[in-house]
Amino acid sequence: MHKLKAIFKYARKYRTKYYFGILVLLLVDLIQLIPPKIIGKISDILPSGIATEKLILQYILLLLLAATTVAIGRFVWRILIVGTAKKIEYDMRNTFFKHLQDMSTNFYNNKKTGDLMALATNDLNSVVQALGFGVVMIVDSLFMSLITIIIMLTIDVKLTLISLIPLPFISITASKFGKKIHKKYMSVQKSFSSLTDLTQENFSGIRVVKSYVQEEKELEKFNTQNQQNFKVNMEFAKLWGLMQPLVELVASLGFVIFIGLGGFYVMQGEISLGDFVAFNMYLGQLIWPMMAIGWVINIIQRGFASLERIEEVLHEKPEIVSTPGVVPVNSISGDIVIEGLTFYYPGSNSPALEDINVRINKGDTLGIIGRTGSGKSTLVNLLVRIYNLQKGEIIINGYDINSIPLKTLRENIGLASDSFLFSSNIAENINLSQDYVDIESIKQAAIDADVYDNIMNFPDKFETMVGEKGVTLSGGQKQRISIARALIKDPEILILDDCLSSVDAKTETKILENLKSIMKNRTSIIISHRISAIKNSDNIIVLDDGKIIESGTHKELLDLKGLYFEIYENQLLEEKIQEEGEN
Numbered sequence: 001m002h003k004l005k006a007i008f009k010y011a012r013k014y015r016t017k018y019y020f021g022i023l024v025l026l027l028v029d030l031i032q033l034i035p036p037k038i039i040g041k042i043s044d045i046l047p048s049g050i051a052t053e054k055l056i057l058q059y060i061l062l063l064l065l066a067a068t069t070v071a072i073g074r075f076v077w078r079i080l081i082v083g084t085a086k087k088i089e090y091d092m093r094n095t096f097f098k099h100l101q102d103m104s105t106n107f108y109n110n111k112k113t114g115d116l117m118a119l120a121t122n123d124l125n126s127v128v129q130a131l132g133f134g135v136v137m138i139v140d141s142l143f144m145s146l147i148t149i150i151i152m153l154t155i156d157v158k159l160t161l162i163s164l165i166p167l168p169f170i171s172i173t174a175s176k177f178g179k180k181i182h183k184k185y186m187s188v189q190k191s192f193s194s195l196t197d198l199t200q201e202n203f204s205g206i207r208v209v210k211s212y213v214q215e216e217k218e219l220e221k222f223n224t225q226n227q228q229n230f231k232v233n234m235e236f237a238k239l240w241g242l243m244q245p246l247v248e249l250v251a252s253l254g255f256v257i258f259i260g261l262g263g264f265y266v267m268q269g270e271i272s273l274g275d276f277v278a279f280n281m282y283l284g285q286l287i288w289p290m291m292a293i294g295w296v297i298n299i300i301q302r303g304f305a306s307l308e309r310i311e312e313v314l315h316e317k318p319e320i321v322s323t324p325g326v327v328p329v330n331s332i333s334g335d336i337v338i339e340g341l342t343f344y345y346p347g348s349n350s351p352a353l354e355d356i357n358v359r360i361n362k363g364d365t366l367g368i369i370g371r372t373g374s375g376k377s378t379l380v381n382l383l384v385r386i387y388n389l390q391k392g393e394i395i396i397n398g399y400d401i402n403s404i405p406l407k408t409l410r411e412n413i414g415l416a417s418d419s420f421l422f423s424s425n426i427a428e429n430i431n432l433s434q435d436y437v438d439i440e441s442i443k444q445a446a447i448d449a450d451v452y453d454n455i456m457n458f459p460d461k462f463e464t465m466v467g468e469k470g471v472t473l474s475g476g477q478k479q480r481i482s483i484a485r486a487l488i489k490d491p492e493i494l495i496l497d498d499c500l501s502s503v504d505a506k507t508e509t510k511i512l513e514n515l516k517s518i519m520k521n522r523t524s525i526i527i528s529h530r531i532s533a534i535k536n537s538d539n540i541i542v543l544d545d546g547k548i549i550e551s552g553t554h555k556e557l558l559d560l561k562g563l564y565f566e567i568y569e570n571q572l573l574e575e576k577i578q579e580e581g582e583n
Contacts, residue, residue, distance in 0.1 A: 008131070010088050010091070010092055010127075010131065011084070011085075011088055011131055013088075013091070014084045014087060014088065017080050017081075017084045018080070018081065018084060018135070020080055021076075021077045021079075021080030021081035021084065022077075022081070022135070022139050024073050024076045024077040024080065025073075025077040025081070025136065025139055025140060025143075026139070026143055027073060028069075028070050028073035028074060028077065029140065029143055029144045029147065030147065031066050031069050031070050031073065032066075032070055032144075032285065033147060033148065033151060033282075033285075034062070034066045035063055035066055035067075035281070036277075036278045036281035036282050036285070037278055038059050038062055038063055038066075039063075039274075039277055039278065039281065040274035040275060040277050040278030040281075041059065041274055042056070042059055042274075043273050043274040043276075043277040043278075045274075077136070081132060081135055081136055082132040082133065082136070084132075085128050085129075085131045085132030085135075086128065086132075088128060088131055089124060089125070089127075089128040092124055092127065092128075092310075093120060093124060095314070096119070096120055096124065096310065096313070096314065097120070099313070099314055100116065100313075102318050103316065103318050104318050104319040104320040104386075104387075105320075105381075105386050105387070106319055106346060106387070107316065107318070107319070109346075111313075112193070112194075112197040113197060113200055113201070114193055114194065114195070114196035114197020114198065114199070114200050114201070115193040115194075115196070115197055116313070117193075117196050117197075117200065118189065118192050118193035118196050119193075119306075119309055119310055119313060122189065122192055122306075123189055123306035123307075123309050123310055124306070124310065125306075126185075126189075126302045126303050126305070126306035127303050127306050127307050127310065129299050129302070129303060130299050130300050130302065130303025130304070130307075131303070133299060134296065134299040134300050134303055137296040137299065138296055138300075140289065141289035141296060142289075144285065144286070144289045145286060145289040148282050148285055148286045148289075149164065149286070151282055152279060152282050152283070152286075155271065155275050155278065155279050155282075156265065156270070156271055156275070156279070159258065159261060159262060159265060159271070159279065162257055162258075162261060163257055163258045163261075163283060165253075165257065166250045166253045169250045170247055170250050173243070173246050173247055173250060177239065177242075177243040177297065180239055181236070181239060181240065181243070181297065181301045181302070184232070184235055184236040184239055185236060185301060185302045185305045185306075186305045186308075186309075187232045187235075187236075188232050188233055188236050189305060189306060189309060191225075191228055191229045191232045191233070192229060194225055194228075194229075195225050195226060195229045198221065198222060198225050199222070202218055202222070204468070204469070243297075258279065258280065258283050259280075262276050262279060262280070263276075319387075319388060320385050320386070320387070320388060320406065321406065322405045322406045322407070323402050323403070326402075326403055326404065326405045327399065327403050327404070328405075329397075329399055329403075329404045329405060329408050330408070331397065331412070331492060332396045332397050332399070332404060332408065332409060332412045332413070332492055332493060333362065333397060333412075333492040333493075333522070333523070334362050334396065334397030334398060334523075335359065335360065335361050335362050335395075335396075335397065335398075335523075336359070336360040336383075336394070336395070336396050336493070336523060337358075337359050337360075337394070337395040337396075338356055338357060338358045338359070338379075338392070338393075338394050338395075339357055339392055339393055339395075340355060340356075340357065340391065340392035340393070341353055341355070341356035341357070341379075341382070341389070341391070341392035341393070341394065342354050342355055342356070342390065342391040342392055343378060343382060343387065343389070343390055343391070344390060345378075350546075351546050352375050352378045352546050353375045353378055353379060353382075353546045353547075354545075354546045354547050355392075355547065356379065356392070356546075356547075356548060357548070358539075358541055358548065358551070360523055360525070360539070361523075361538070362397075362523055363520070363521055363522065363523060364523060364524075364537075364538040364539065365519055365523075365524040365525070365526060365536075365537040365538050365539075366524070366525045366526070366537060366538070366539050366540070366541065367525075367526050367527075367528070367533075367534025367535070367537030367539070367540040367541070368525065368526070368527045368528075368534070368540070368541055368543060369527075369528060369529070369531065369534055369540065369541075369542055369543070369564065369567065370542055370543035370544055370563075371544060372529075374543040374544050374545060374546065375543050375545075375546040376497075376498070376527045376543055377417070377497055377498070377527065378546075379543075380415070380417065380495055380497050380525065380527060382394065383401075383413070383493075383495065383525075384409065384410055384413055384415055384495075385401065385406060385409060385410075389401070389402065396409075396493075411433075411489075412491055412492045412493065413491055413492070413493045413494075413495060414486035414487060414489045414490075414491030414493070414494045414495065415486055415495045415497065416479075416482045416483040416485070416486040416487075416494075416495065416496050416497065416499040417482075417495070417497035417498075417499065418482065419470070419475070419478040419479045419481075419482045419499065419502075420469060420470070420482075421466045421469060421470030421473070421478055421481060421482075422466075423465070423466070423467060423468045423469075424465065424466070425460070425462065425463045425464055425465050425466065426455055426458075426461075426462050426463070426464050426466060426481060427439070427442050427462040427463065429466060429470075429481055429485060430442050430445055430446060430462075430481060430484045430485050430488055431485075431488060432485055433485070433488065433489045434488065434489075439462070441488055442462065442484075442488065443462075445484040445485075445487045445488040446462075446481075446484050447514070448483075448484065448487050448511075448514045448515065448518060449480045449481070449483040449484035449487060449511060449514070450480060450507055450510050450511045450514060451477060451480035451481055451483075451484060454477055454480075466481075474502070475502035476502040476503040476504075476507065478502075479499045479500065479501070479502050479503060480503065480507075480511070482499055483496065483499055483511070487518065491522065492522055492523070493522065493523045493524070493525070494515075494518070494519060494522055494523070494524045494525070495524070495525045495527075496524070496525070496526045496527065496528075497527045498527050498528055498529065500512075500528060500530070500533055501528070501529060501530075505530075505532060505575070508530070508532065508533060509532070512533065512536075530571065531554075531564075531567060531568050531571055532571075534554075535554040536554070537553075537554075538553075539551065539552070539553065540552065540553065540554060540557055540564070542557065542562070542563050542564045544563060549562065549563060550562050550563060550564050
């Protein structure tokens, strides 16, 4: 009962249509009980000699009217019930997608894309099937069975009771198989998810697969997973294939009993030939609801299994949300103060950041440098609340970061970090944050990011399709488009997170020169492995193993002769070797 309530809560919005559809379905079932009575009457009057052409014609017209009404009624209830189930599918898919959009980054670190795709397609379809044809079959089988049995009892009680002996065995069979079907279908869905995930990952990384000549190896992995998927589906099909014939066999036993016993009753004169014919037709109509029990068990159990998987995701709460104590902040333009900040990634025993203390004055630029894995990007992720603070605090413009509405915080920070591009054109990728299209602003952002000339060299210019994840562009072009995407927001805080690593030194210098006027009146953070990108910053911090080990201006840090000086010397040597190689 709990599972039924869970699955029907999604139909609550459309309950009026559902109720009306069920009412039409019940009326259709009642009308279907009329033809056997009419045919029984005809069977009685034909041998008696009292049949007239007019009477026979009346009966035929009644049969045609009943058939037409049933046809129209079936169309109506299918539109109302099955059509409404499709509306529920639309709502559920939107709800599911919105929920996924609201989930925090850590959720996606622990969930596979293929599994989520399977939930949004295969599993959701199973739930809708349960709400559509599952509802129809439940109502149809129960109501049709009850009314048909009542009418059969009016013909002959003893004959009816004997013909219905197989019914309890159908219920037992359906119940036994139902639990096994539920368990097997869960395995089917999980296997489908794994296959989808493997396929999606392989297509996304096709360039790597081809570069390393791994086509045969990947095909072998796919064959193994596909074989597993085939295996669990065959196990499910065998179970379902065994259940259906068993239910049909048991249901047909009642028909066999009736033919023998009913024929004897007719010969003994206990029932008329017309009653025998009508009873035979009613029993035939009863066999379908009895057989439908198997279908109902299958569809509902599949719906339950899929709903469990979907609800498991829907019940997960986003880790990052606007807290109840948020204040109506309109601007985050101001000083940024970080005090005592320590952060651990989930499952890690060592801190990614430890006791970070830094102040960035309004309008200043902070440079951050350090070895790979030193915690540079982690600090930025905390500034935009990709993760929640654990210890310490971040104050922006006098407000604790947790008291700033999440939407306000992210809308006013321009973050050029991930060079991920969507499968649309260049203009749409740059204009991602805007609700309107201003081509001049798009062009200016491209100019400031020093990618305008590259774009204009493409045949379709700003209408150039970039392919999945920007596959048609170089790494440097993708990075510069991501910078343009951040600039067009005209943010109060600009963060460039190692977004110049794929461009040459000359292009880097040009981009930073373009950004000088943009960064002049706003707080900026530049993270880089190159000292050339941060040396003009108002303040520079050097991170190592999650700790700030040095801080100061470029000159002050060089005078310290520490890690910053070491990185600087190594990069000078690399540049010298590169120049000699070019000469």
